[in-house]
Amino acid sequence: MASELVNKLEGTSLTDGSTNNDWKAGLKQPKRDGREQTADVTATKGLEFEDFYLKRELLMGIFEAGFEKPSPIQEETIPVALTGRDVLARAKNGTGKTAAFVIPTLERINPKLEKTQALLLVPTRELALQTSQVCKMLGKHLGINVMVTTGGTGLKDDIMRLNDTVHIIVGTPGRILDLASKGVADLSAAQTFVMDEADKLLSPEFTVTIEQLLQFHPKDRQVMLFSATFPIVVKAFKDKHMSDPHEINLMDELTLRGITQYYAFVEEKQKVHCLNTLFSRLQINQSIIFCNSTTRVELLAKKITELGYSCFYSHAKMLQHHRNRVFHDFRNGAMRNLVCSDLLTRGIDIQAVNVVINFDFPKNAETYLHRIGRSGRFGHLGLAINLINWEDRFNLYRIEQELGTEIQPIPSAIDKSLYVYDSPDSIPRPINTAPQYKQQQQQQQGRQQGNGQDLQDPANRTSGGFRGGRGGYRGGYRGPPREQNQQNQNGYQGNQRQGGYQQQRPPPQQQQTAGQPVAQA
Numbered sequence: 001m002a003s004e005l006v007n008k009l010e011g012t013s014l015t016d017g018s019t020n021n022d023w024k025a026g027l028k029q030p031k032r033d034g035r036e037q038t039a040d041v042t043a044t045k046g047l048e049f050e051d052f053y054l055k056r057e058l059l060m061g062i063f064e065a066g067f068e069k070p071s072p073i074q075e076e077t078i079p080v081a082l083t084g085r086d087v088l089a090r091a092k093n094g095t096g097k098t099a100a101f102v103i104p105t106l107e108r109i110n111p112k113l114e115k116t117q118a119l120l121l122v123p124t125r126e127l128a129l130q131t132s133q134v135c136k137m138l139g140k141h142l143g144i145n146v147m148v149t150t151g152g153t154g155l156k157d158d159i160m161r162l163n164d165t166v167h168i169i170v171g172t173p174g175r176i177l178d179l180a181s182k183g184v185a186d187l188s189a190a191q192t193f194v195m196d197e198a199d200k201l202l203s204p205e206f207t208v209t210i211e212q213l214l215q216f217h218p219k220d221r222q223v224m225l226f227s228a229t230f231p232i233v234v235k236a237f238k239d240k241h242m243s244d245p246h247e248i249n250l251m252d253e254l255t256l257r258g259i260t261q262y263y264a265f266v267e268e269k270q271k272v273h274c275l276n277t278l279f280s281r282l283q284i285n286q287s288i289i290f291c292n293s294t295t296r297v298e299l300l301a302k303k304i305t306e307l308g309y310s311c312f313y314s315h316a317k318m319l320q321h322h323r324n325r326v327f328h329d330f331r332n333g334a335m336r337n338l339v340c341s342d343l344l345t346r347g348i349d350i351q352a353v354n355v356v357i358n359f360d361f362p363k364n365a366e367t368y369l370h371r372i373g374r375s376g377r378f379g380h381l382g383l384a385i386n387l388i389n390w391e392d393r394f395n396l397y398r399i400e401q402e403l404g405t406e407i408q409p410i411p412s413a414i415d416k417s418l419y420v421y422d423s424p425d426s427i428p429r430p431i432n433t434a435p436q437y438k439q440q441q442q443q444q445q446g447r448q449q450g451n452g453q454d455l456q457d458p459a460n461r462t463s464g465g466f467r468g469g470r471g472g473y474r475g476g477y478r479g480p481p482r483e484q485n486q487q488n489q490n491g492y493q494g495n496q497r498q499g500g501y502q503q504q505r506p507p508p509q510q511q512q513t514a515g516q517p518v519a520q521a
């Protein structure tokens with residue numbers, strides 16, 4: 001009798017008969033990204049997302065985003081953040097910091113509680129859009145409402161949206177303070193307070209706003225700070241507003257392993273010519289070209305068009321809806337090149353960008369690090385090319401010293417294996433859940449498939465982009481425009497006369513004293 005019972009019990013399953021992984025089989029996962037990755041993201045402890053005991057609905061969102069395993073910063077942050085402890089985390093650009101704070105934030109949200117429970121602060125409007133899209137994607141099965149709010153858009157719309165339950169607010173500090181001060185955004189139950197690009201948010205332009213915002217949160221809120229760079233300014237905030245934070249620093253070295261950095265020494269008036277050479281010789285999948293001022297952004301965009309290539313441009317003085325449109329169209333691959341100011345230096349995540357060009361060399365190491373980190377996302381390969389003029393030589397030296405990195409003279413032929421992907425089709429496109437952009441994208445794909453020339457549609461010119469000329473971007477994501485890669489088969493053949501640059505830098509006559517280091521965690 002007893003043995004009969006034992007046999008029966010052995011045959012009894014406590015599940016409904018399905019195996020644990022059945023739910024995974026039904027997920028709509030994106031195409032696998034087979035590109036090589038560096039240790040910046042592969043040197044993990046071997047944890048799985050399941051090891052964090054997250055809600056199944058959240059795991060579903062994570063896997064449907066194409067994430068297979070947590071990156072090192074996610075492994076370190078998620079378990080601690082889930083306990084509600086304060087976190088101060090520093091990790092390299094593009095290694096997955098966003099999901100490192102979004103995942104625990106989502107897990108801790110109670111969808112049934114009709115209150116705002118988390119505030120995610122970022123320094124720019126574009127980054128706010130991007131971060132809210134990550135929340136929506138990862139949390140899409142959780143039944144929660146995420147709202148993005150930034151300056152430059154109508155306050156009325158925000159007020160209307162806050163009439164409904166909003167579980168997570170993502171935005172820039174000024175607008176949120178406005179909403180909280182007016183009593184429109186109620187943060188009294190917002191237990192989670194996250195600052196991404198925290199060092200930027202703690203710069204003098206934002207500090208007062210941040211401190212005021214904190215007053216609207218409950219006293220026992222969880223504060224989490226993330227960035228690749230933490231200058232000394234963060235320490236004061238930590239001491240004042242954080243309680244025994246768990247500190248994570250994954251930056252034993254400062255630059256990304258996958259990015260090869262070059263400089264070309266060039267006279268200021270030869271820079272455009274040099275850029276022309278780069279365009280014709282490099283195999284650019286998508287590129288971001290940085291200038292040091294809004295005026296120079298516009299001038300360069302015009303010059304690029306005159307050269308016969310096409311580009312978008314973006315800077316802080318443009319209308320917000322133009323900025324948004326450029327950002328989304330560029331992310332969706334509608335244009336090969338984007339010229340911009342430091343507005344898009346931080347956080348912007350476009351995996352298809354394989355080349356960053358500093359048309360103007362940045363003034364400090366922090367900006368340099370964030371700019372070049374726009375390529376080589378999530379441990380992939382990328383190229384950073386710096387056009388250096390006579391005045392920049394001290395800065396070049398100083399930034400190399402501060403970052404402990406070597407920026408090499410541009411060789412006459414750049415090895416394609418350093419930055420070119422064999423199958424760009426498998427590069428993940430940015431997470432994009434906003435219906436209006438989905439619609440835009442579909443329309444765009446339709447046009448590109450039908451007739452690439454439609455991208456020259458004058459209606460598109462209003463979006464802050466220069467298009468047209470012989471190099472106008474045609475054919476969507478199917479291949480680079482003829483002019484931009486026709487010489488690529490022969491590799492990069494540096495031609496100093498044509499490009500107007502020297503490969504070797506002049507020795508700095510005097511070495512500038514190092515400025516404030518970026519490396520203080």
Ligand SMILES: Nc1ncnc2c1ncn2[C@@H]1O[C@H](COP(=O)(O)OP(=O)(O)OP(=O)(O)O)[C@@H](O)[C@H]1O
Nearest residue numbers: 067068069070071093094095096097098347349378
């Ligand atoms: N576990 C993961 N598996 C696969 N891809 C991931 C994973 N985590 C993040 N990613 C992808 O890696 C890319 C970079 O992530 P993210 O933008 O969060 O980096 P970051 O560290 O915040 O960079 P930055 O410092 O430049 O802001 C994104 O495209 C994201 O979708």
